[in-house]
Amino acid sequence: MPNGPRGESSVPGFETLAIHAGQDPDPATGAVVPPIYQTSTFKQDGVGGLRGGLEYSRTANPTRTALEECLAALEASTRAGTRALALASGMAAEDCLIRTVCSPGDRVIIPDDAYGGTYRLFAAVLARWGLDYVPVHLPDVTAVRRCLAERPARILWVETPTNPQLGIADIAALSGAAHEAGAMLVVDNTFASPRLQRPMELGADVVVHSTTKYLGGHSDVIGGALVTADADVAERAAYLRNATGGVPGPFDSWLTLRGIRTLAVRMDRHCDSAARVAEMLGRHPAVTQVLYPGLPSHPGHAVAAKQMTGFGGMVSFRVRGGEEAAVALCGRTRLFTLGESLGGVESLIEHPGRMTHASAAGSPLEVSADLVRLSVGLEDVGDLLDDLNQALC
Numbered sequence: 064m065p066n067g068p069r070g071e072s073s074v075p076g077f078e079t080l081a082i083h084a085g086q087d088p089d090p091a092t093g094a095v096v097p098p099i100y101q102t103s104t105f106k107q108d109g110v111g112g113l114r115g116g117l118e119y120s121r122t123a124n125p126t127r128t129a130l131e132e133c134l135a136a137l138e139a140s141t142r143a144g145t146r147a148l149a150l151a152s153g154m155a156a157e158d159c160l161i162r163t164v165c166s167p168g169d170r171v172i173i174p175d176d177a178y179g180g181t182y183r184l185f186a187a188v189l190a191r192w193g194l195d196y197v198p199v200h201l202p203d204v205t206a207v208r209r210c211l212a213e214r215p216a217r218i219l220w221v222e223t224p225t226n227p228q229l230g231i232a233d234i235a236a237l238s239g240a241a242h243e244a245g246a247m248l249v250v251d252n253t254f255a256s257p258r259l260q261r262p263m264e265l266g267a268d269v270v271v272h273s274t275t276k277y278l279g280g281h282s283d284v285i286g287g288a289l290v291t292a293d294a295d296v297a298e299r300a301a302y303l304r305n306a307t308g309g310v311p312g313p314f315d316s317w318l319t320l321r322g323i324r325t326l327a328v329r330m331d332r333h334c335d336s337a338a339r340v341a342e343m344l345g346r347h348p349a350v351t352q353v354l355y356p357g358l359p360s361h362p363g364h365a366v367a368a369k370q371m372t373g374f375g376g377m378v379s380f381r382v383r384g385g386e387e388a389a390v391a392l393c394g395r396t397r398l399f400t401l402g403e404s405l406g407g408v409e410s411l412i413e414h415p416g417r418m419t420h421a422s423a424a425g426s427p428l429e430v431s432a433d434l435v436r437l438s439v440g441l442e443d444v445g446d447l448l449d450d451l452n453q454a455l456c
C-alpha cells in the first residue's frame with residue numbers, strides 16, 4: 064500500500080486491500096504479482112550484513128511476509144499495529160498460539176461444539192502437557208460467566224460459526240465476559256473469513272484461521288494464521304514459530320495470497336448459493352432440521368445478523384432415517400464431492416460423525432449421526448439444487 068500517514072476515513076475498502084495490501088510491485092523487477100522467493104537462505108554482505116533483515120526462511124521469507132501483511136490488513140484495517148503470522152496449517156497456528164499464551168496448569172474454555180481437530184489438540188495433546196480445558200455452550204453467555212467465575216481461565220476460545228453445527232456465539236458479549244475475568248478472547252474465524260466477520264473489531268484479542276478453507280479458497284493448499292494487535296503476543300508467537308518451525312513454504316504462501324485476491328467476490332456468491340440451498344433443504348420432506356445461521360429459525364440468527372455481513376457458505380442438516388440414511392446420501396451426490404475440508408470453489412459433502420469429527424466420538428463434543436455437512440461451492444446454483452434433490456429422493 065502507499066506509504067505515509069492515512070486518516071481512518073481513507074482506509075481502502077476490503078476488496079482493494081485483498082488485492083493490494085502487502086502486494087506492491089516487486090521493487091527489483093516491477094513484477095505485479097509478488098514473486099515466489101523459493102529460497103531457504105539469503106546472501107549476507109559480510110558477516111551479519113543482512114539485506115532487508117533477511118537471513119533464513121524459517122525466520123522470514125518475503126513471499127510469506129506479503130501474505131502476512133495482507134492478512135493483517137483484512138482482519139483489522141482500522142486497528143493500528145495489527146500483525147499476522149502465517150503457519151503451516153490451522154492446527155499449527157492454534158498450537159503455536161496456545162503454547163505462546165498458556166503455561167502448564169492453565170485453563171482454557173472451549174466451545175462444546177468446537178472443530179474436532181481443536182478438541183483433539185486440547186484433549187489428546189495439550190492435556191498431556193498439563194493444560195486444563197473445559198467445554199462450555201458459548202451461546203449461553205451466563206454459563207460462560209459462571210465458568211469464568213468458578214476458576215480463572217487464561218483463554219476463552221470462541222469459534223463462530225462452529226464446525227459442523229453452525230452454532231453462533233456473540234463475540235462482543237463474550238469479549239466483555241472474558242476481559243472482566245482477565246481472560247484472553249481468541250476467535251477461530253475460519254468459517255466466516257474476514258469478509259463476513261472481523262472479530263478484532265468486536266473485542267477479540269487474537270484471530271485464528273485455517274487459511275486452507277475460504278482464504279485460500281481453491282482446495283490446493285494447507286495453511287493457518289494468527290492475527291493480533293497485541294504486540295507482546297505477536298512477538299512471542301513469532302519467537303515460538305521460529306523456535307519450533309511450523310512455517311508455510313514460499314509456494315504455499317503464494318497460493319494462499321493468490322486465493323485471497325478473490326475472497327470478496329467468492330464469499331458473496333458462497334453466501335447467496337448457500338442461502339438457496341438452505342431454503343430448499345428446509346422444504347424437503349427427507350430433511351428434519353437445517354442448520355444455517357441465515358434462517359430466521361436458527362437460534363443464533365439475530366446475533367449472526369448483528370456481527371456478520373453475510374451468513375457464509377456452510378450448511379449442515381439432519382436427515383430422516385438416522386446414520387444409515389445420512390451416510391447413504393453422502394454417497395449419492397454427483398456434483399457435491401464426498402470429502403473433508405471446505406471453503407473451496409467446488410462443493411463438498413461429508414458425514415461429520417464418521418469423517419471430520421470422528422475424533423470427538425464418545426466425548427461431550429460428539430455430533431449427531433444423522434448430520435450431513437455441505438460446503439456450498441461456486442458452481443451453477445441450479446445444478447447444485449438438482450444434485451441435492453436427486454440424492455435426497
Ligand SMILES: *Cc1c(COP(=O)(O)O)cnc(C)c1O
Pocket residue numbers: 152153154155178180181222226251253254272273274275276285286287
Ligand atoms: C479446518 C479447520 C481447522 C484446522 O485447520 P487445518 O488447516 O486443517 O490445520 C481449524 N478450525 C476450523 C474451524 C477448521 O474448519
